Structure formats: C-alpha cells, structure tokens
Amino acid sequence: MFAVQIAAAAGANAIGVISDETKRDYVMSLGAKGVINRKDFSCWGQLPKVGSPDYDTWFAEARKFGKAIWDITGKGVNVDMVFEHPGEATFPVSSFVVKRGGMVVFCAGTSGFNITFDARYVWMHQKRIQGSHFAHLKQASEANRFVLDRRVDPCMSEVFGWEQIPLAHMKMWKNQHAPGNMAVLVNSPRAGLRTLEDVIEAGR
Incomplete structure (x- = not known):
C-alpha cells in the first residue's frame, strides 16, 4: 500500500x-x-535447476509475466525497480523481469528465506540486488511527513480501542480484516487526531 x-x-x-x-x-x-x-502465472517458487525441463517451463512462464508488464509499460519496456517482500516464491521472477541496470529491493521473506535466481541475468545485465529494512531516521521522518501532509494515505481500514486488541488479533488470524491497515488507539481519546497537539486539545 x-x-x-x-x-x-x-x-x-x-x-x-x-x-x-x-x-x-x-x-x-x-x-x-x-x-x-x-x-x-505459474512461475513461482524456487528456481528450477538451470537446463532442466522444469527450468524451460519456468522460463516460458516468467517471460509471459514479463509480457504482462509490457501490456502496462509498452512493448520492450521493463521495470526500473522491483520492490518485493515475498522472497523465496517470487525472487527468481523479480530478478528476471527488472530492466538491465535495474534493481530488486527486498525487505522480507514472507514465503521463505532460501532465495534463488538465475545469476546470468544479473551479472550480464548488470542488475542490482538491495536488501532494505525500511529506512533510517531521516527517511522515516520524511515518510511520516507524507502522511501528515496527506500525500500518502495510511489506509486505515479499522481503528480499535485499547480494550479491543483481542478482536483485532482475531480478525487478522481469521483473515477477516478489510484491505488496509488496522490500528489501536494509545493515549488518544478518539480516532482521527493527526498530531500530539490534537490529542492534547481533545483531552482537555
């Protein structure tokens, strides 16, 4: 989001x-x-052994996925960057479809940590792989400023009172939460207050 x-x-x-x-x-x-x-598409999971029939099948599907990107970007226009978190299930395709000189940035491995990729398409096309654990303090502050300036929507689907934390966890566990983020109010009398000053004023 x-x-x-x-x-x-x-x-x-x-x-x-x-x-x-x-x-x-x-x-x-x-x-x-x-x-x-x-x-x-059916090109997900760890990369099959290069040169095997399974690899040939994977390669055809990965190219099909790349062509779906071209339907959006224009024929032959690959993406400059792939930002991903699934890891094991998607990394082979991510490193394949990013453009020559492009970068794959990954911040997690929600489908597994044993990441594989066809190294030939990385070194020959001078692609870069970058790990990221979000941001340093200045970048985090700038991202927060985007939210405060309403340039980025925090996508709150539901806000819970402190006493409703078990309900929020149950919704996540059962995958019953709406798209977006859920939040819990901490020292705030109501939802919708954007700054510390707003909270202080509302508490008077």
Whole structure:
C-alpha cells in the first residue's frame, strides 16, 4: 500500500502485483498505473535447476509475466525497480523481469528465506540486488511527513480501542480484516487526531 503511494508521490509509475482479484480496484485507487494478478502465472517458487525441463517451463512462464508488464509499460519496456517482500516464491521472477541496470529491493521473506535466481541475468545485465529494512531516521521522518501532509494515505481500514486488541488479533488470524491497515488507539481519546497537539486539545 505504502510502496504504491510513495512511488506515485515521487513521480514513478507503480505496478501492483496481487493474488486476489478483489484487490485490483483498491490498488489502482492508491495510484498504481496497472495491476497484475500473479495467480494468472505459474512461475513461482524456487528456481528450477538451470537446463532442466522444469527450468524451460519456468522460463516460458516468467517471460509471459514479463509480457504482462509490457501490456502496462509498452512493448520492450521493463521495470526500473522491483520492490518485493515475498522472497523465496517470487525472487527468481523479480530478478528476471527488472530492466538491465535495474534493481530488486527486498525487505522480507514472507514465503521463505532460501532465495534463488538465475545469476546470468544479473551479472550480464548488470542488475542490482538491495536488501532494505525500511529506512533510517531521516527517511522515516520524511515518510511520516507524507502522511501528515496527506500525500500518502495510511489506509486505515479499522481503528480499535485499547480494550479491543483481542478482536483485532482475531480478525487478522481469521483473515477477516478489510484491505488496509488496522490500528489501536494509545493515549488518544478518539480516532482521527493527526498530531500530539490534537490529542492534547481533545483531552482537555
């Protein structure tokens, strides 16, 4: 959610990759220029052994995914950067579809940490791989400023009182939460207060 909005705020053209078709309109509403459903492709998981029949099948599907990107960017126009967090399931494709000289930035490994990729397409095309654990303090402050200035929507789907924390956890556990973020009020009398000054004023 934030990656799409920050990319748009910076003047980039974000493409969202979803696994649930019901999220397409939501991602577009955040500023994406296009959306691709990864369930339309079967090139996910660790990279098969190079030269094997399984690799040939993977390669054909990865190219098909790349062509879906071209449907958004224009024929032959690969993406400058891939920002990803699934890791093991998606990294082989991410490192394949990013443009020559482009970068894959990953911030997690939610599908697994044993990341694989075809090294030939990285060294021969001078691609870069960058790990990221969000930001340093200055960057975090600037990202927060985007929210305060309403250039980035925090995408709050639901706000809970402190006593409702178990309900919030249950919704996450059962995957019943709406798209977006959930938050819990801490020392705030009500939702919608944007600054410390607002909270102090509301508490008087």
